[in-house]
Amino acid sequence: MVRERDEWEKYRDWLLRHVKNFEKSKAAFDEGKAKFETEKKAEEWSREGLKSKLRASEELLSKECAEWKVICAKDNERMYAGRTKITELEGQVSDLKKKMEDAQAAKEQVEAELRATISSKDKDLVAKDVEIAELKRRLQEQVEKSESFEAERSKAAIAEEAKQKAEEARAISASALNVAQNNYSEV
Numbered sequence: 001m002v003r004e005r006d007e008w009e010k011y012r013d014w015l016l017r018h019v020k021n022f023e024k025s026k027a028a029f030d031e032g033k034a035k036f037e038t039e040k041k042a043e044e045w046s047r048e049g050l051k052s053k054l055r056a057s058e059e060l061l062s063k064e065c066a067e068w069k070v071i072c073a074k075d076n077e078r079m080y081a082g083r084t085k086i087t088e089l090e091g092q093v094s095d096l097k098k099k100m101e102d103a104q105a106a107k108e109q110v111e112a113e114l115r116a117t118i119s120s121k122d123k124d125l126v127a128k129d130v131e132i133a134e135l136k137r138r139l140q141e142q143v144e145k146s147e148s149f150e151a152e153r154s155k156a157a158i159a160e161e162a163k164q165k166a167e168e169a170r171a172i173s174a175s176a177l178n179v180a181q182n183n184y185s186e187v
Contacts, residue, residue: 004082008078011074011075011078015071015075018067018068018071022064022068025060025064029057029060029061032057033057036053
C-alpha cells in the first residue's frame with residue numbers, strides 16, 4: 001500500500017505539473033488570443049485566417065482536454081483497482097477473523113475436554129492410591145502373620161527336635177536299661 005501511495009503521489013505530482021502546464025498553455029492561449037484581438041484590430045484579417053487560428057487553438061485545447069481525460073481515466077482505473085484490492089483484503093481479514101474465532105472455540109473445547117479427562121484421571125488416581133494403601137495394609141498383615149507363623153513353625157520345629165532327642169534319649173535309656181537288665185539277669 002505504501003508503494004501504491006508513493007506511485008499515487010508521483011502520479012498526482014505529474015498531474016499537477018500537467019495542470020500547471022495546461023494553465024500556462026491556457027494563459028499562453030489567452031495571451032495569443034489577446035494578441036490576436038490586437039492584431040485583428042491592427043490589421044484586418046480575413047475571416048479564413050481567423051478561423052485557422054481558432055482551429056489551431058481549438059485543436060491545442062482539444063489535445064489538452066484529451067490528455068486530461070486520459071489522465072483522469074487512468075486515475076479512475078487505479079482508484080478502482082485500489083478499491084477492489086481493499087475490498088478483497090477486507091474480505092480476507094473477515095475470513096481470517098472467523099477462522100481465528102473458530103480455532104479459539106475449538107481450543108477452548110479441547111481444553112475443557114482435557115480438564116475433564118484430567119479430573120477423571122485424578123479421581124481414578126485417588127481411588128488407585130486408596131486401593132494401593134489397602135493392599136499395602138493387607139500385605140503388612142500377611143507379612144506379620146507369616147512372621148508369627150514362621151516363629152510358631154520354628155518353635156514347633158524346635159519342639160519336634162526336642163521331642164526327637166527325647167525319644168532318642170528314651171530309646172538310648174531303654175536300650176541301656178535292657179542292657180542293664182540283661183546284664184543283671186546274667187549276673
